[in-house]
Amino acid sequence: MGREFSFWEREVWLNKQDLLIIGGGIVGASTAMLYKEKHPDHDVLIIDKGLVPEGASTRNAGFCCVGTMSEHLADMKIAGVETVLKRIERKWKGLNLLKETMGEDLIGYEHSGGYEIFTDDKLFETCSEKVEWMNSELKNRLGVDSVYSVQEYQGYPAIFNHVEGSVNSGMLMRELHKRISKMGVRVWWNSEVESVASKKVSLKGGVDIHAENVVIATNGFTKRLIDLPIKPARGFVFITKPIDGFGWKGTFNHNAGYVYFRNVDNRLLLGGARDLAKEEETTDQFGTNQKIRDYLISFANDVIRLPKGWEIDMEWSGIMGVTENKEPIIEETEKGLFVAAGLSGMGIAIGMQVASELCAKIVR
Ligand SMILES: Cc1cc2nc3c(=O)[nH]c(=O)nc-3n(C[C@H](O)[C@H](O)[C@H](O)COP(=O)(O)OP(=O)(O)OC[C@H]3O[C@@H](n4cnc5c(N)ncnc54)[C@H](O)[C@@H]3O)c2cc1C
Structure with missing residues (x-):
């Protein structure tokens, strides 16, 4: 038998959510924030299995990056040139959205630039040859001059990128959660979702919760809840x-x-x-x-x-x-059930942007 609940608990606590988000990482928390900005009167609940958002958002390296030349060239072989160039645009948009929304000081942003250092001469040559072409593509797409330049760092051949920096990932996530808490978003930590079906979310231990719309923002754990290629x-x-x-x-x-x-x-x-x-x-x-x-x-x-x-x-x-080609999955898989996951190691750069693209799909 499942746990016992009163009329009041069922009516007010468990079954009145307008939006229920599974996962309180950068995507889930940003979705809550952006959705609440649009619908301040709606009830939004985040459920997370960790004591803190225990997936990647508080465990990463904090790079705010649009990517390195060798990574782009390797990705182009899998996903094609246009997909990779669009991805750089999405990262750029995402980083600007993150910094403008949160404020650079509050997330410990440091604008250091980023170096790719090489120990393989052949790879360095291949990447250097593409710098001019990439810069002209990015000038058109981002409106920024000479994103990449060939340099040397600590005695290594290097390609420098002047648009990158880093954040303190702990400060970023604390600030995001402080904000959504002020907006009235409820968060249940240490509560693992076992399954999701037709707007019904079942927690481990036999608790069922109903919501108008449900978002799965569980990134690397998504396969446990829904069969998607992540x-x-x-x-x-x-x-x-x-x-x-x-x-x-x-x-x-x-x-x-x-x-x-x-x-x-x-x-x-x-x-x-x-x-x-x-x-x-x-x-x-x-x-x-x-x-x-x-x-x-x-x-x-x-x-x-x-x-x-x-x-x-x-x-x-x-x-x-x-995901196979590193593109995130942002979709409504059935009426009222949304997924935003598969950030493929780029969540600081694209996390808030993915949340904003998802919010545009949640119509209420
Ligand atoms: C070591 C490392 C270094 C990285 N470095 C960088 C970097 O420098 N720059 C960059 O842009 N990106 C980096 N990333 C990637 C980035 O951290 C992720 O893309 C981003 O954090 C994903 O955010 P998310 O909200 O989608 O997922 P997560 O942060 O993983 O959040 C998902 C949440 O869902 C919860 N959850 C999962 N399953 C359930 C369930 N069944 N029930 C309830 N809750 C559940 C988890 O507890 C977790 O809190 C790095 C990642 C790692 C692991």
């Missing part, structure tokens, strides 16, 4: 203890965006290398792959050349949701 992808990150004289300042990428690192004050935050064990990392369970951890430690020693004696302070994993 695969979970685990990402691993560590942050070192402070390092005296740490000289790398800004955001950095290597190997088509698979390895990423930045400074957080005088600490190194380093993550990625999922390509070393793609099959094993296609999982929605948090955890550490020793092969990846070892590789990142040697990368810190051999490529970043950290001084001897550096130490890892904290390490963690996060779960992304990835």
